[in-house]
Amino acid sequence: PRIVEGIYGNNDKGGLGDLIQQLQPTEMNKVNISDSDMSVLHQGFYQVAHGTSGLTTGRAFSNGALVSISGKTGTAESYVADGQEATNTNAVAYAPSDNPQIAVAVVFPHNTNLTNGVGPSIARDIINLYQKYHLMN
Secondary structure (H helix, E strand, O other), rough: OOOOOEEEOOOOOEEEEEEEEEOOOOOOOOOOOHHHHHHHHHHOOOOOOOOOOOOOOHHHHHHOOOOOOEEEEEEEEEOOOOOOOOEEEEEEEEOOOOOEEEEEEEEEEEOOOOOOOOOHHHHHHHHHHHHOOOOOO
């Protein structure tokens, strides 16, 4: 996996232009996990986006998605400089669910509406945009 695949210029319309520099990934570490444990994790991430339970927290990942997305949502309480409590919402996702080719992480600091699905919606939109330009199978 890599954060940046390459550096591109802009075309004359402000869109993605020619590749300037191709970047190669550097493997920093590897997690040793059994196939059965990894399967449980994949199932859990899939259920967050596609589950039918009233507790499903990531339906926004899949609503309007161009490919099957799996993900996880979360919140983290933090405190700003004056000691006021603030909540950060987080979302991580990958797609396609059965053959991951892209991973996305979104942090929405100081979110005051914890039910709006903003993190999963942003992740879904990024994945949809990627799908438009790099067809995933």
